[in-house]
Amino acid sequence: MNQPRVSILIPVYNRENFIAPCIESALSQTFSDLEVIVVDNASTDRTWDICMHFAGIDSRVRVFRNDENIGPVRNWLACVAEARGEYTKILWSDDLIHPEFLSKLLPYLENPDVGFVYSSVDIFEKVAEDARARLYTSIGSGVYDSSKYIEGSFLDFGDLPCSPGCAVFRTADVVKNMMLHVPNRVNSDFSMHAIGNDLLLFLLTAQQYPKFAVVNEPMAYFRAHRDSISISAPSGKIPLHYDLAKGFFAENFVSEPAMLRKINTYFFIHLLRFKPHKFGIASLDDFYPTLENNRIDWSFLISKVFPKFGRKLLKRPTFDESIIE
Template identity: 30%
Template sequence: MNSPRVSVVMSVYNGMPYLDAAIQSILGQTFNDFEFIILEDGSTDDTWAALEQYALQDARIHLVRNPQNLGYTRSLNEGFKRARGEFIARQDADDISLPTRLESQVAFLDSHPEVGLVGTRRRFIDPQGATLEIPDRLVALDNSSIQEALLDFNCIHHGSFMFRCKLLEQVGLYAVELEPAEDYDFCLRVAEVAQLANLPEQLYLYRVHPSSVSHLREYRQAYNKALALERAIFRRFGEHPPTQAFANVGRDYLRAAVVAFLANQPEDARACLQQAQSLYPLLFRRDEPLASTLRGYLLQEHLEERLEFLNAIFIDLLPSTQRLRRLRSRLLSEQHMSEVFKIGASGCSRAVKSHLNLGLRYDPSWLFNRGVVVLLLKQTVSSWKKVHGE
């Protein structure tokens, strides 16, 4: 039997109700020379029964029923082992590939033999399939831009991967121990032996579900991303990489420390912080890496939780230095002043005054802000009118 040009690999666990849209999006491709390897990973819903019906209708579907739940990454590796195609394409069980995706990627790889892996831009959709107005961060298209961006974040969307099957002989399968950052690690390894690319067209629809990711899983992802990048730096530079090469690794371990702290894993948080400082001693000589990391997580919380989190992380996790004490005051001031501007127009003068006083106490430099000066003048006028009965 002739081998297909493309092996599409998808793992599914409890895939209803999005399974039909995902499967039909592959079966409806304008490019037909593919096999569709679907691994059922121990589902407890009707996924297996539905898959059997699809397989009866289309001979390109090859079903694999894992004897037990292997987990996402290990299951995908089983699919890669079974792939017979020249190229392997990924598909996630709740996403959608637009009709020309495979055709476009095959044509690109055929015309660019130096490229080992190509992704596509994506459009975000909600659980019902409606388009979400979320900008696609994956803007790096050419190899040089991607190589640079990879040292910061994964700039090729996992579900849209198409790569040459022979790469598995060079770089190996996915690193199961790095899940859920296995795709980032794979891209870093491929980048060392081949060029990478993203197609400019949005050929993949990524379904966004209501956030249910725990801080613990978020910590594992942040930690494994940092570990994947650390390994890549050592592979590329040898035993003694230059200190600056670890700037992003230090930042990533810092992020992992913050998330571990949020997940109530203080020992893991301290270990990540120690690793960050060990790899990049300059980390705490600049305010911005820590400040931007903390701000990113502060946006997710209510004010009381933000203030509690800031105080706790500076007292219980971070070293006590004059620079960090100043940064703590600045960040606390920012939180209070954001409330000042948020509620200032509502006329709740008591709350505005309270946050304004606290914000200025933590960081008096706000007195040079025009908006703050205007608020202070308004408060002064309002107080004068009350005193004089106007």
């Protein structure tokens, strides 16, 4: 059997209401040299039956089921272990992709300098065409230096993705850079909450390639619903755990003192805005696995950061803000 060029990976748990349209969107790609791998994490609803149905009617669908729930990130890795394609597209089980997603994004990966390519995203509730927000539109279509993604992710230069649900990577890089555990000082289990592992896939890949690419068209559709991690997570959990992941990356790959002070400035804002003690975070040092680094850039805070985030410091974040951040 010929190896498919692309593996679309769908980790799933209890998504009987969403998994069928998700798989259908994968199978509807105009680029057809693909396989769809679904790993069911011991669902207790009809999810497995629906997955088996698709495997029975389309040979491109391969389905697997865990005997017990192994946690979200281990299930992601179970999908990756089955991938046979040169390229990997992770598709969350409640989301959709445009029929031309692969046709539009894959050509950029023909450039060996490009580590990943992503598209803009529409946020929807019931019908993808009725989007309530559009994300990742600040950068035009094209190829850019990876430093732009890394610095932008830390310093908020633009709305850059942290979810691979809108991106395509080389499978070898997903195998190498999808971390099960993220070392941290507060003993947070990243394998179970699955917040930050996704961002590190981007950051680590960007560190290893000189370029990344953007398709500034909404080729991916993220569904907003009460059971999604973005909606259901306690207030502050998402941004603070992304900060812990950033702290791991910064400790290992950022050496410039000026840059570290700017990174700390954003961490400082989150210390003020959220309730970090709920997650074991008490100081700037706690954002780093071992580094003692508690200096911030006061001029950067006053001139760049506070004008943007001062309003948010005066109120608790809403669910909608949590999705976008």
